[in-house]
Amino acid sequence: MNDLGDRVPLEALDPGASDPGFWARFHARVMEEARAELGRRQAPEDLSIPEVVFAWRRTLVPAALMAAALAGIFLVGQGSGSAPLSPLALEEVLIQDLEVEPIPSVLGRGAVDEVAFLHLVGGF
Amino acid sequence: MFPELNKNAYRRVRVSELMERTDGELVAASLRGDPRAFGVLVRRYMRPGYLVALSVTGNGEDAEDVAQEAFLVALERLEDCRDRERFGGWFLTIVRNRAKNLLRREKLRRGEVLSPELAAGPGGPHEDLKRLELREQIEKGMEGLSDVRREVLLLHDLEGWKHREIAERLGIPDGTVRSHLHFARRHLREYLEGVPGYTPSGEEA
Numbered sequence: 001m002n003d004l005g006d007r008v009p010l011e012a013l014d015p016g017a018s019d020p021g022f023w024a025r026f027h028a029r030v031m032e033e034a035r036a037e038l039g040r041r042q043a044p045e046d047l048s049i050p051e052v053v054f055a056w057r058r059t060l061v062p063a064a065l066m067a068a069a070l071a072g073i074f075l076v077g078q079g080s081g082s083a084p085l086s087p088l089a090l091e092e093v094l095i096q097d098l099e100v101e102p103i104p105s106v107l108g109r110g111a112v113d114e115v116a117f118l119h120l121v122g123g124f
Numbered sequence: 125m126f127p128e129l130n131k132n133a134y135r136r137v138r139v140s141e142l143m144e145r146t147d148g149e150l151v152a153a154s155l156r157g158d159p160r161a162f163g164v165l166v167r168r169y170m171r172p173g174y175l176v177a178l179s180v181t182g183n184g185e186d187a188e189d190v191a192q193e194a195f196l197v198a199l200e201r202l203e204d205c206r207d208r209e210r211f212g213g214w215f216l217t218i219v220r221n222r223a224k225n226l227l228r229r230e231k232l233r234r235g236e237v238l239s240p241e242l243a244a245g246p247g248g249p250h251e252d253l254k255r256l257e258l259r260e261q262i263e264k265g266m267e268g269l270s271d272v273r274r275e276v277l278l279l280h281d282l283e284g285w286k287h288r289e290i291a292e293r294l295g296i297p298d299g300t301v302r303s304h305l306h307f308a309r310r311h312l313r314e315y316l317e318g319v320p321g322y323t324p325s326g327e328e329a
Contacts, residue, residue, distance in 0.1 A: 007281040008312050012259040014282060015174075015184055023170060026188065030166050030195045031159065037199050042157025 139164070148208035155202050166195055169212060172283050172293075173219045179274030180223035182263055190226055194219040213293040220271070258319075265315035269308050276301055277308035 015022045142150070142164045150168075153161030173194055177187035198205075198215050205214045266274050275294065279285045280301075287305070291298040 006309060008277070008309050008316070010262060010278065010282040012256075012262055013175075013178065013184075013278070014171075015188070016171075026170055026174075026192065027163070027166055030170070030192055031163055033192070033196050034162060034166075034199050035159070037196070038154075038157045038159050038162060040157070041155065 143167075146209060147211040151202060151205060151208040151211050154199065162199060165211065169215055170195075172212070172216060172279055172285070175278040175283055176216050176219045176275050177223045179266070179278050180220060180271055181226060182267060184259075186226060187223070190223045191219055194222050197222070210292070213295055216293055220275075261316060261319045262312070265312045265319075268311055268315065272296070273304045273308040273311075276304040277312065280305055281309070 011017045139160055142160055145161070145164070147165070147168075150161045150165050154165060170191065173191035174187050177190035177194070178184060181187050181190065194215065198218055201218075205211055207214075266277070269277070272294070276290055279290050279293075280287070285293075287298050287301045290296075291301045294301070
């Protein structure tokens, strides 16, 4: 009952018997159709670190910009009350409420206050 | 038993070596999207898949479509294959179910075969015509068999699977496989003996 000699010749049912390329084409078609699913499966493992970062760009870039903006606002807000005056600002303060033209007196005092003079004649 | 292979190890393995891997190892690699591993699974089960589909539909074109679709369904549902070493049986179940669904949906288009011109192979139109006639007769003879007997007959006598392999993959006892094979052969042989030009050895008369 188990002998191969008892077997019924069924080769006519094998499409590869009359068409030698049948199974190669069958295999190629299945693999072509499966390509998308195989790609989906390998995607998470094949990504390098830059690729992962790049994949997250839509989330990361706006988040980084938001964080930078918040940090800037925080620093400006914190430092506005105690920031030291710059030299230019200091000169502005010095001449702010003067009723008379300060240039003659400035010129008479010498070169120490030269900066104030330069400021009034048009800056550096 | 082969050691467990990770993804990078698989890239260094030749296809010829992959052919020797167990179903479980190939399924594990396919789950990670390895096209070569899945390709070996396709190569290993395309003929059995086709034959199981043919045993249900009785039509070569339908069997081809069913087997092809079944591979794609199997790939999409690969996580559902709990016992990876038994991929073959699981896959053939998908084939069988899809073939039965096709029958229910479309009512089998029996008797459809390619015209002799379209099916002409290396032997020329005359030889192919004889082959097609014989094929039609075999298909008609197999109509009198149950699905499972057709499957057993095709997997054993055409695909060359052993009783134990068939029993394992169809999930039936070894003795039942032998019994199915015996009755299927007897039925088909009795039918074909009345067909002009048929010889039991398969040679041309």
